[in-house]
Amino acid sequence: MNMRTPVKDARGLGSAKDGVHHWWLQRVTAVALIPLVLWFAFSLAVHAGSGYEGMRAWVGSPFTAGAVILLVATAFYHAQLGLQVVLEDYVGNKALQVAGIVAVKFLAAVLALTGILAVLSIAFGG
Amino acid sequence: MPTDNRPLSPHLQIYRLPFIVVLSITHRIAGVANAVGSLLVVYWLVALASGPEAFATAQAVLGSIPGLIILFGFSLGLFYHFGNGIRHLFWDTGRGFELHTAHRSGQVVVAGAVVLTLLVWIVALATGGA
Numbered sequence: 001m002n003m004r005t006p007v008k009d010a011r012g013l014g015s016a017k018d019g020v021h022h023w024w025l026q027r028v029t030a031v032a033l034i035p036l037v038l039w040f041a042f043s044l045a046v047h048a049g050s051g052y053e054g055m056r057a058w059v060g061s062p063f064t065a066g067a068v069i070l071l072v073a074t075a076f077y078h079a080q081l082g083l084q085v086v087l088e089d090y091v092g093n094k095a096l097q098v099a100g101i102v103a104v105k106f107l108a109a110v111l112a113l114t115g116i117l118a119v120l121s122i123a124f125g126g
Numbered sequence: 127m128p129t130d131n132r133p134l135s136p137h138l139q140i141y142r143l144p145f146i147v148v149l150s151i152t153h154r155i156a157g158v159a160n161a162v163g164s165l166l167v168v169y170w171l172v173a174l175a176s177g178p179e180a181f182a183t184a185q186a187v188l189g190s191i192p193g194l195i196i197l198f199g200f201s202l203g204l205f206y207h208f209g210n211g212i213r214h215l216f217w218d219t220g221r222g223f224e225l226h227t228a229h230r231s232g233q234v235v236v237a238g239a240v241v242l243t244l245l246v247w248i249v250a251l252a253t254g255g256a
Contacts, residue, residue, distance in 0.1 A: 027218065030211050037208055041201065045246045049254030052178045059174060072168070079161040086158060115168040118175035
């Protein structure tokens with residue numbers, strides 16, 4: 001006797017493959033980016049004329065460094081989610097599409113890490 | 127049954143795109159542009175971390191006329207995607223889909239993007255930057 005329900009055959013077969021995880025994280029990162037982007041754009045504008053030393057002092061202060069790190073991490077996570085959908089929608093060739101998505105994800109990770117390490121090295125006076 | 131020689135309905139080149147449709151594809155284009163623009167932010171942070179010479183180079187590149195034009199476009203695309211993203215979050219609650227409402231919210235988003243962009247550049251120029 002088979003105790004399994006037909007749901008096991010349906011799981012993972014939707015176009016998203018993994019349910020609402022992607023959709024939900026795109027929304028969560030979007031909400032996080034609302035204050036981060038507003039704050040960064042206007043704070044940067046305020047500090048635009050402060051020169052090398054002034055800019056390092058601002059970026060390296062604990063609050064700014066923390067917020068910029070959050071911004072970089074969230075922005076690149078949000079960006080690779082969005083670029084993934086763009087590639088899924090417009091690249092018909094499956095091999096090219098998967099390669100593009102993987103490349104985008106690797107690139108986003110490298111760029112986010114580079115930005116975060118730059119902020120940390122400023123914060124720790126490197 | 128062959129399906130590749132059926133008549134096609136008039137496509138993108140035939141229809142005049144409604145305002146709402148233009149806003150929709152612009153959201154995507156702006157999103158991709160923002161991803162490219164965020165490279166500039168990383169470059170600028172790395173320059174600031176690398177020392178005064180690298181930072182001076184970055185400031186000169188970004189402060190040149192082409193650099194400022196790109197930064198202005200980046201800020202406009204950023205604030206458009208920002209505002210329209212908030213519009214999408216409202217739609218996620220199931221509200222605002224009536225045609226006139228969607229039209230009006232689109233107008234608000236475009237106006238908001240222009241205002242925020244001008245505001246941020248006024249602040250930057252007033253504090254002696256750029």
